[in-house]
Amino acid sequence: xxxxxxxxxxxxxxxxxxxxxFCACCAKFGxxxxxxxxxxxxxxxxxxxxxxxxxxxxxxAASLVTNSEITPCMTFDxxxxxxxxxxxxxxITQWFAPICKNGWIEIxxxxxxxKITLKQIHIEEDAGKLVHDNRIGASLIDFNRTSVPLxxxxxxxxxxxxxxxxxxxxxxxxxxxFAGVSDCKMQExxxxxxxxISVRKVGSTALGTRTEIKNMNSLKAIAAAITFxxxxxxxxxxxxxxxxxxxxxxWDDNIGETFSMREKEAAADYRYFPDPxxxxxxxxxxxxxxxxxxxxxxxYDKYARLTQELGLSEYDSKIIxxxxxxxxxxxxxxxxxxxxxxxxxxIIVELLSIAKGDNKGExxxxxxxxxxxxxxxxxxxxxxxxxxxxxxxxLIWEDDIDPVLYVKENKLGMVSDTRLxxxxxxxxxxxxxxxxxxxxxGNDKLxxxxxxxxxxxxxxxxxxxxxxxxxxxxxxKDDM
Amino acid sequence: xxxxxxxxxxxGHNAVALEDSIMQKGKQVTANSKILEGFVSPFNAAVAxxxxxxxxxVAGKTSMNEFGIPSLLNGQTEVLGAVKVVxxxxxxxxxxxxxxxxxxxxxxxxxxxxxxxTYGTVSRFGIIPLASSMDRIGVVCKNISDGFNVLSKIxxxxxxxxAMYPEKTYKYEISDKRIRIGxxxxxxxxxxxxxxxxxxxxxxCFQTVDMExxxxxxxxxxVYILSCAEISNNISRYDGVKFGYRTPAYRGVxxxxxxxxxxGFGTDVKLTALMGAMVLSQxxxxxxxxxxxxxxxxIKNSLRFDNYDVxxxxxSIGNDPYENLSLYALSALAGLPSVTFxxxxxxxxxxxxxxxxxxxxxxxxxxxxxx
Numbered sequence: 001x002x003x004x005x006x007x008x009x010x011x012x013x014x015x016x017x018x019x020x021x022f023c024a025c026c027a028k029f030g031x032x033x034x035x036x037x038x039x040x041x042x043x044x045x046x047x048x049x050x051x052x053x054x055x056x057x058x059x060x061a062a063s064l065v066t067n068s069e070i071t072p073c074m075t076f077d078x079x080x081x082x083x084x085x086x087x088x089x090x091x092i093t094q095w096f097a098p099i100c101k102n103g104w105i106e107i108x109x110x111x112x113x114x115k116i117t118l119k120q121i122h123i124e125e126d127a128g129k130l131v132h133d134n135r136i137g138a139s140l141i142d143f144n145r146t147s148v149p150l151x152x153x154x155x156x157x158x159x160x161x162x163x164x165x166x167x168x169x170x171x172x173x174x175x176x177x178f179a180g181v182s183d184c185k186m187q188e189x190x191x192x193x194x195x196x197i198s199v200r201k202v203g204s205t206a207l208g209t210r211t212e213i214k215n216m217n218s219l220k221a222i223a224a225a226i227t228f229x230x231x232x233x234x235x236x237x238x239x240x241x242x243x244x245x246x247x248x249x250x251w252d253d254n255i256g257e258t259f260s261m262r263e264k265e266a267a268a269d270y271r272y273f274p275d276p277x278x279x280x281x282x283x284x285x286x287x288x289x290x291x292x293x294x295x296x297x298x299x300y301d302k303y304a305r306l307t308q309e310l311g312l313s314e315y316d317s318k319i320i321x322x323x324x325x326x327x328x329x330x331x332x333x334x335x336x337x338x339x340x341x342x343x344x345x346x347i348i349v350e351l352l353s354i355a356k357g358d359n360k361g362e363x364x365x366x367x368x369x370x371x372x373x374x375x376x377x378x379x380x381x382x383x384x385x386x387x388x389x390x391x392x393x394x395l396i397w398e399d400d401i402d403p404v405l406y407v408k409e410n411k412l413g414m415v416s417d418t419r420l421x422x423x424x425x426x427x428x429x430x431x432x433x434x435x436x437x438x439x440x441x442g443n444d445k446l447x448x449x450x451x452x453x454x455x456x457x458x459x460x461x462x463x464x465x466x467x468x469x470x471x472x473x474x475x476x477k478d479d480m
Numbered sequence: 481x482x483x484x485x486x487x488x489x490x491x492g493h494n495a496v497a498l499e500d501s502i503m504q505k506g507k508q509v510t511a512n513s514k515i516l517e518g519f520v521s522p523f524n525a526a527v528a529x530x531x532x533x534x535x536x537x538v539a540g541k542t543s544m545n546e547f548g549i550p551s552l553l554n555g556q557t558e559v560l561g562a563v564k565v566v567x568x569x570x571x572x573x574x575x576x577x578x579x580x581x582x583x584x585x586x587x588x589x590x591x592x593x594x595x596x597x598t599y600g601t602v603s604r605f606g607i608i609p610l611a612s613s614m615d616r617i618g619v620v621c622k623n624i625s626d627g628f629n630v631l632s633k634i635x636x637x638x639x640x641x642x643a644m645y646p647e648k649t650y651k652y653e654i655s656d657k658r659i660r661i662g663x664x665x666x667x668x669x670x671x672x673x674x675x676x677x678x679x680x681x682x683x684x685c686f687q688t689v690d691m692e693x694x695x696x697x698x699x700x701x702x703v704y705i706l707s708c709a710e711i712s713n714n715i716s717r718y719d720g721v722k723f724g725y726r727t728p729a730y731r732g733v734x735x736x737x738x739x740x741x742x743x744g745f746g747t748d749v750k751l752t753a754l755m756g757a758m759v760l761s762q763x764x765x766x767x768x769x770x771x772x773x774x775x776x777x778x779i780k781n782s783l784r785f786d787n788y789d790v791x792x793x794x795x796s797i798g799n800d801p802y803e804n805l806s807l808y809a810l811s812a813l814a815g816l817p818s819v820t821f822x823x824x825x826x827x828x829x830x831x832x833x834x835x836x837x838x839x840x841x842x843x844x845x846x847x848x849x850x851x
């Protein structure tokens with residue numbers, strides 16, 4: 001019997017606002033526990049909710065890049081439930097009139113292109129984080145994430161394969177990160193995906209029993225969780241080994257299986273009602289157009305610009321435009337050093353390999369673009385050679401040195417005095433007379449050895465091309 | 481009986497008493513609930529801040545019903561602290577939050593006045609929230625004209641409250657307008673004395689207009705359903721996890737919630753929370769909450785302030801507190817300003833249009849001089 005997997009996705013994306021949804025607390029990731037909190041996001045009484053306008057604007061941006069229909073007058077609503085990470089006892093979300101509906105995104109997989117349709121996107125506040133501490137036998141609460149604004153993007157059950165899910169998430173990440181909506185980092189939790197999954201016999205139109213899988217924090221984990229869970233459903237249907245129930249299951253990445261979270265979900269009644277403190281928000285065409293006009297270049301426009309206008313290779317352009325962060329580094333560096341091929345080369349070959357050594361991916365690389373450009377400038381005007389430049393990049397990465405100053409202070413400038421190079425060559429030719437003889441006798445490899453000896457004596461500070469040609473001249477002369 | 485639950489000893493014409501739901505930085509604030517025991521406010525309420533900036537001082541904190549919810553079962557037996565301090569002449573003014581009308585009613589009954597301003601003209605920042613769509617700080621005073629002077633110091637837009645009108649300040653001045661008073665006959669007839677005497681004498685000083693309050697019979701249900709829903713939501717933050725009272729005995733988080741809230745809330749609050757949860761539950765949302773919202777809209781739309789300027793209402797129609805709720809529901813539901821006062825032995829309530837407190841002040845002045 002052939003089975004088909006049917007999936008719908010709920011993707012939570014934290015919005016890139018400076019401050020939280022209803023207070024002035026910093027909304028950035030990575031602070032000490034409970035560093036970014038105030039009476040409002042701690043749920044204390046007396047602070048009416050006042051909405052962060054920037055969050056609404058990023059919500060409009062998310063609606064635009066997903067081809068959604070924006071709600072002319074949206075409302076915020078309250079969802080009531082008790083949980084220690086929810087300090088007010090309610091979550092402010094959009095239930096009755098979310099910011100947009102009926103969007104779509106085109107994805108591309110090995111099967112070709114297809115559209116994934118979206119049910120809706122709504123803005124809501126995030127909850128805090130519980131940390132279970134076994135040493136003291138208690139749960140600790142970190143409220144930093146409380147009230148950080150996010151959008152939940154709810155798809156229709158359009159997905160059939162894990163590949164489609166991964167392609168969709170990749171596409172969403174590119175669309176949203178380039179629009180400045182979110183940095184979409186799964187590892188840091190700024191992009192989280194819950195998968196609603198069921199299986200049915202091919203040809204059947206009725207949906208099977210659905211489970212929701214949570215707690216996947218990478219694309220790899222999502223693909224693995226989908227494969228595991230759909231197989232579990234198929235096994236259950238084929239062998240009757242277990243009865244499928246509608247439930248939420250937690251993915252355990254170490255074990256590679258999903259586990260029931262044993263929550264009585266049917267009993268939950270969230271008592272939604274319109275938030276009486278937040279007035280309905282009208283989103284008129286002017287506001288939408290303002291947001292549309294201020295949207296930054298999309299990943300696809302940028303790819304076109306890099307390949308067509310700047311003449312970069314498709315391979316390089318794909319890497320640069322595959323990450324908002326790399327693309328920002330590219331633009332930032334180009335401002336100081338206007339040579340796209342050189343900049344891309346430095347990013348892809350040098351910067352990414354240093355980052356990789358530090359276990360950092362494309363989205364986590366950080367570099368001061370001005371200093372990065374200065375290194376390229378120093379090579380370009382022949383002040384330093386490439387090897388020294390690479391060392392400088394590492395020093396910037398590790399110690400944030402100032403490259404121009406460092407070159408000056410450590411006298412790393414290239415030896416441009418040809419007399420000195422020629423004298424050094426003469427010295428090497430004398431010292432290595434055996435090698436010189438063997439080279440002349442036809443052992444070509446020894447030429448590079450001799451170049452290396454010269455460079456060593458010059459402390460690596462000469463232009464290897466010049467050394468090459470002067471050495472060749474010197475050996476020729478020696479012959480005559 | 482002591483007037484204050486906390487007395488700062490300040491008296492004189494610039495002393496104002498604050499109900500214990502108005503937060504003052506560094507001072508415990510409990511809204512008379514055990515659940516907030518030990519909770520010290522980290523900031524000043526906007527109204528407290530503005531009073532102090534206007535050279536007023538806080539005399540002390542007055543007692544109140546728990547969270548400001550009067551007992552609908554037993555009625556209000558004791559005189560509330562904010563009314564008592566003014567009627568006994570301890571201070572000239574007290575500020576409090578009045579949704580259900582208990583302050584408006586008692587002020588008139590105890591020879592004081594009450595000014596209930598337009599919703600959204602006085603900041604709710606730093607007020608222990610009750611029903612957010614109705615919460616409003618008002619003034620208990622000896623004299624409406626002086627009361628408006630205090631109100632002018634605390635009213636005006638505050639960016640920390642998102643449901644406010646944009647005006648930065650309000651001046652409450654007597655108007656030249658010849659005021660037309662709307663008399664909802666069907667309502668005033670419920671209080672025979674009021675109907676006979678007050679409407680007659682009002683007719684001598686003002687042009688009176690017969691009018692109808694559509695859906696008056698369900699006012700109390702609508703205000704009760706909506707306020708219970710909002711209150712049950714607003715008090716869900718008191719769970720024993722972060723601040724205030726926490727039960728000494730619990731195993732696991734569910735017991736922490738249940739015991740803390742069972743021990744921390746009184747009967748009327750529990751009843752309100754239960755009613756609120758009931759009307760918001762999945763099966764009851766449409767027949768109760770949504771319907772009440774629709775009727776609220778109908779009530780707002782039914783008003784015809786182009787035919788009259790002020791509506792006159794009695795302050796009570798019998799002894800049933802639930803029935804009397806109807807009289808105060810209009811301003812609660814439509815956000816309208818009102819004043820209550822005693823005149824010639826009658827307790828009078830005047831309700832005006834949004835931001836037309838000036839006409840209430842004017843009407844009161846006319847009554848004072850001519851009635």
